[in-house]
Amino acid sequence: MKNGTLKQILLLTDGCSNKGEDPSATAALAYQQGITVNVIGILDDDQTESPDGLQEVEDIALSGGGVSQIVYSESLSQTVQMVTRQAMTQTLQGFVNKELRQILGSDQSLEDLEPEKRGEIMEVVEDLGETSDLEVLVLVDTSASMHGKLPTVKEALIDLSISLNSRIGRNRFCIYSFPGKRKAIQKVFDWSPKLDSISAVFPKLTSGGITPTGPAIREAMYQFGKKSLLRSFRHDDESGMEEAGY
């Protein structure tokens, strides 16, 4: 089996959207195009229960084919890497399940197999997760209430880069913030295999008032398209990497 590239949007937010289209709908659209949308809802350390707005967090991930998690900012680092890995496994598993259905019949999935056989298949999924190339577009909500959490977000992203770069497969990251100045999103950090140089760019982030999550996801989705166009233009030999098959 040839390894493709897994594409993910990782949305970090602390509340609900209040402008533009429904974020769940745009997430579904992204998923349709082979991009998984994961969402992490960040709570303040003194918040005891999750506010109603964070129901949206779960909904976006559900229609985006991804994983969601609500956390206190202190445990953000571990959560970010767990969510990313979990989503990779989930995507790969969906792919394997599709293959299984073709072999075993329409209703069969991994759970319907005996535990022994399941083990063998999971080994394949794990192998794929380790060796697949991964592209993560990090989308950071920089509306006013996020301001105090940005240093933790920075730490968590550097940590994510440490984790993912310990894999065998290749990685590419980029960071966008929203709302942007004139557009829905704003580029913070361009596609790069490592995130350790983001310390310089993070303090420059300014906080805005509105939270246009839906339009932000839509714009983020286009960044994958743009980049692959550019890349296939520049490095013809690498274009084969884009034949993902999801």
Added chain:
Amino acid sequence: MMMNPAWKKQVIELRPGTRITGKWHLNKYTIQKKLGAGAIGAVYLCEFEGKPAALKISEKGTSMTVEVNVLKSLEKVQGNRLGPSLLDVDDWVTPAGNVLSFYVMEYLQGETLAHFIGTHGKDWIGVFMVQLLEDLERLHRTGWIFGDLKAENLIVVSSPPRIRWVDVGGTTRAGRAIKEYTEFYDRGYWGMGTRRAEPSYDLFAFVMVFLNIYYPNRFVKTGDQSEKLLFKKIDHVKDLHPYRNILKRAVKGSYHSSADMKREIITAINEVKRRQSYHRKKSKLSLHQHLVEPGGIGVLALLFYLFSLLFQ
């Protein structure tokens, strides 16, 4: 497609007396009490055919399958068992119709490392270091890295006291990215290296296991001076003095195999023993030499020590 949507839900609560029958192998287990809960599922003490066993149950079927795979590969390692032995793997259909995955392991009874050292003394530190390094060495030789090595995953079983691994869920094939980790024990968190599964990753966590005995509340990083901080923490523990240089080298990732580190620990232990017997000999040769009888050596040494304290 949505394999684990239940991921963020709480752990499964089973009441004592609940009977669990496997969907595939039809074995019957009776739940007795909860032993613990982690990121993936909960572990219960259960009874199977009159014998106690540990049963791990979770909604996360896939993660459980991965853990079972690890346990199975560890079974193939020759010699002393590295992890608990695996007895059964199955699914349970709850009365409500949900399917949960579970596996059953040998039930290991013992006490925590910190508790054992607290009651039996620091002489055991070296012993457990060597035991743990020996097990790690055998694991590493088969191409696996423990990963989530921490106090909670270790237990001291009695007669003879031996350190054993209770949870091997984080075990990762060498060369891959560490699957599961706990910040305090993770060199990535401290900025002291990558999360690639290699022997030196486990050896870093090894140091933290022994530091954790003396810093039960653990500590967190402060700025970018992690190496300095960790060295200071090692230096502050008197019981770890004989091993401090070795531990520091492990923190820096200088050991490429557990065998190398074990060799140096053994040398350090012998050094301590030699020095102890040298001191004993010297005190024997002093003033009281003619009074000393074999049984009384200890008492006299103690008295002498107390007097010397009084007249200082």
